[in-house]
Amino acid sequence: MADVFDWLNGVIWSPALIFLCLAAGVYFTLTTKFLQIRGIPDMLKQLKNGEKSENGVSSFQSLMMSLAGRVGVGNIAGVATAIAFGGPGAVFWMWAVALLGSATSFIECTLAQIYKEQDKDTREYRGGPAYYIEKAYAHTKAAPFMLVYGCVFAVAMILATAYFLPGVQANGVSSAVENAWGIPPLYTGIAIAAVLGIIVIGGVKRIANFATLVVPFMAVIYIVIALVILFANYEQIPEVFGLIFSSAFNLNAGFSGMLGVAIMWGVRRGIYSNEAGQGTGPQHAAAAEVSHPAKQGFVQAFAVYVDTLFVCSATAFIIISTGMYRVFEGESEDGAIVFEGPALPSDIAVGPGFVQEGMDAQFPGFGPSFVALAILFFAFTTILAYYYMAEVNLVYFNRWIKNAQVRRGIIWGLRVLVLISVIVGSSSAAGAAWVLGDIGVGATAWLNIIGILIIQKPAMKALKDYYAQKKAGKDPQFDPEALGIKNATFWEKRKLERPELYGNPPAPQAPEASEAAPVGD
Secondary structure (H helix, E strand, O other): OHHHHHHHHHHHOOHHHHHHHHHHHHHHHHHOOOHHHHOHHHHHHHHHHOEOOOOOEOHHHHHHHHHHHHOOHHHOHHHHHHHHHHOOHHHHHHHHHHHHHHHHHHHHHHHHHHOOEEOOOOOOEEOOHHHHHHHOOOOOOOHHHHHHHHHHHHHHHHHHHHHHHHHHHHHHHHHHHHHHHOOOHHHHHHHHHHHHHHHHOOHHHHHHHHHHHHHHHHHHHHHHHHHHHHHHOHHHHHHHHHHHHHHHOOOOHHHOOOHHHHHHHHHHHHHHHHOOOOOOHHHHHHOEEOOOHHHHHHHHHHHHHHHHHHHHHHHHHHHHHHOOOEEEOOOOOOOOEEEEOOOOOOOOOOOHHHHHHHHHHHOOOOHHHHHHHHHHHHHHHHHHHHHHHHHHHHHHHHOOOOOHHHHHHHHHHHHHHHHHHHHHHHOOOHHHHHHHHHHHHHHHHHHHHHHHHHOOHHHHHHHHHHHHHHHOOOOOOOOOOOOOOOOOHHHHHHHHHOHHHHOOOOOOOOOOHHHOOOOOO
């Protein structure tokens, strides 16, 4: 089976997917007129001004849920893997795909808001690629094909987020914990599964509250410690940046001939980490309570920056500035060693150990434990986010099941599957876990990017409408009918129920019985 998975991974992650991700990022950057740069003020504003309700979470909570999914083992072990097999230049290509991916993230997350629905059981907002792929063309002859397309995406996302990806995160945690404290991986997996089960029972609100509490705290601490290490080695700052840039363009003699693998590993790990275009962020975006879809699109575009430009860069600086890494030929630890840090212990495998040794070099006795804790919290919140994404896509199918008890039973079955994935993944070989994760990420990326390239127009209309209303001095309110956008049923209902938000007087109410006009003789 390992050979089959390796083959499938190679097919999915062929150069065609790398090109598709980069091309989509360039295309959306141009069509949105460099939104990822000119829209930064709107991104920051929406973080502060977000709304929330009984059915939806605030923009900030949605961002934290999204970052819970984006900031995980990929930000630590994934960066180490990219450097080991692609050289330091892979970091530059992670930055590049993040900058381009920010525009892609805006498009997919705006679409998720446009076509979101309310769960018939919980009344929570649900949405994402499966929903917008189906609904955007539901009024056309292409409706049957798009329905099948949406179902295929939902199945792929459920498999990826309910089984493949949680195993990767649990594997990273168990590896770091074993390296730091010697705890057997299976015990770590069981502990994670127990706490996870308690939280997911509380639904999206409990997941959002937990993510809002944990993600900012750990991310800030992690970035601050990375900056301390970087500036403690301040004389190496020019060297670190110089090494990254020269290696990225095959200008460094020590890493000559690695341009292709640097691009591939940088883009692959960049997508895995920041998830732009992968189709995972839209699920969290749809959960937010906003007055206009573009508002949440801006918030989620900013999430890509936080993930890659801040957290992933922090990891890269720790590894490279301390020299605690090695680079292999042939994209395998069996290949010849191109570079090896002189102080890196020979028994440290590719992964969290690079970061742990880098921190330990600066703070003796501190590195392994801190990185283990960071990975524990990052990965745990990521597993929570994955569960939520799997549930959203399972609810996509549950819409067609009339029996409420059957729907609830299916959700409980999903919870059990995720817990099993965590326990199995924690004690699996690291390579096997990463291959399964890559298959899941790559499959959903293929389906989603092609999907948003087909149905991008509603998001572009929403962006134009947002700026037009903002220029007119209004707080943007979304009216799909005015923009010629069909099947945005949530927003159509919102306009009918709250006409005052759109400058229309409320519909007259029928008089109460006690207020009725008296009947004459």
